[in-house]
Amino acid sequence: MRAEAEALVESIKQSMGLLRRHLDVDTATRRLAELNAKVEDPDLWNDADAAQKIMRERTELEDRLGSIARFERDLEDAATLVELGEMEEDADTEQEGIAQLKALKVEAERRQVEALLSGEVDGNDTYIEVHSGAGGTESCDWARMLFRMYARWGERHKFKVEIIEETSGDEAGIKSATLVVKGHNAHGWAKTESGVHRLVRISPFDSNARRHTSFASVWVYPVIDDKVEIDVKESDCRIDTYRSSGAGGQHVNTTDSAVRITHIPSGIVVACQGERSQHKNRATAWNMLRARLYEAEMMRREAENSKTEASKTEIGWGHQIRSYVLQPYQLVKDLRTGHTSGAPDDVLDGGLDSFMEASLAQRVYGGGPGEVEDVD
CATH class of the missing domain: 3.30.70.1660 (Alpha-Beta Plaits)
Known part of the structure; x- marks a missing residue:
């Protein structure tokens, strides 16, 4: 893989590593399983306010975990596209993969900033x-x-x-x-x-x-x-x-x-x-x-x-x-x-x-x- 693509992949992986550590993926996955179990409780909506908080936390965790998984798949796909372009000496395919990597780098940096929103009330309305x-x-x-x-x-x-x-x-x-x-x-x-x-x-x-x-x-x-x-x-x-x-x-x-x-x-x-x-x-x-x-x-x-x-x-x-x-x-x-x-x-x-x-x-x-x- 050409040097430009390698540098982009390395930068994106560093950002994703920070995101995974900030979210604490293992803990978040366990918490999501707990929330999914609560959602199946037929008495959940007896307390509407508590139920809404549970549903909101569940949706947020699903979105954040799913987002990381999708991002990692997109990174693998883009890197594979660059490698494929090199192997087949297809400059257009290679450039398409590099363009995808550049877009992913911008998105990774944005998410990295968002992950650092750790103030006491940053997550609030x-x-x-x-x-x-x-x-x-x-x-x-x-x-x-x-x-x-x-x-x-x-x-x-x-x-x-x-x-x-x-x-x-x-x-x-x-x-x-x-x-x-x-x-x-x-x-x-x-x-x-x-x-x-x-x-x-x-x-x-x-x-x-x-x-x-x-x-x-x-x-x-x-x-x-x-x-x-x-x-x-x-x-x-x-x-x-x-x-x-x-x-x-x-x-x-x-x-x-x-x-x-x-x-x-x-x-x-x-x-x-x-x-x-x-x-x-x-x-x-x-x-x-x-x-x-x-x-x-x-x-x-x-x-x-x-x-x-x-x-x-x-x-x-x-x-x-x-x-x-x-x-x-x-x-x-x-x-x-x-x-x-x-x-x-x-x-x-x-x-x-x-x-x-x-x-x-x-x-x-x-x-x-x-x-x-x-x-x-």
Whole structure:
């Protein structure tokens, strides 16, 4: 086998070895057998919540074990194709095998980054909040575009995406909105998206067709369960109810069902209007507040442990992480990693994986930010 193919195979095998060790294939296989036995129990669904957790864990283990097995088969097939091409002196077959190996190497590196999502809540579902910046209608429309981008990203991964809260802009777009994205490692993948996102384009709201720059902020924090103890005193909070203002059908705005909770000591504000029931919205808002307080504590600890890392992840209105330029040229650039894409339409349709991979890899392996490219 030619040297290029051998190097690719060796690199892929190293990545797969790390993945197998991280998953602990033997332990995972035994656990899957235990879960399969539980699924066969006719009394399983007597406790629906417990049953759903079991089914979810079972599906995740099946997917991860099956994925490793399929990947190893694909690697063997691609290597065999290269060898066959060499034996028969068929350059096209050999190149096809090498192309497959290159694609597998990219996939192996992506999976390796995902396998290193070992934070306490990386595997959890995640909340994604989007807030428009200064700039009126233009920024509200940009916030709506970002909101759709994250919803489409979740859908591409076959995650379950639900709208928790949405406040419409005065003329178009949204002032703010919150999604919950449910799926394995949803928070681990999305956590580096927090920050300020900038859009440069010819404004559809400007009759003179001038170029405008708009800003919106994104905040990502994990959904936490009852295993994480967060003490929130109701006396420290102000609870307001109001009528829902986002889209949601003819009945949404008829009652004061939406709930906003302000945690006075921290200034954190959460809101929920996804349900018609005020009781359900209140319960969801309390869960969101607990999650925000948990995330704030994690960030405080991170800042204490490493000021260098804190400077990378600190969230502030002046901390821009990514630019999306639609005119005078087309480019999306992450200003932390330098990663770029010349296909902003695809990125805005949820094609965020390469940006997330780059920022996660930077956290894991280090590396400085890319050069900032600015557009006047």
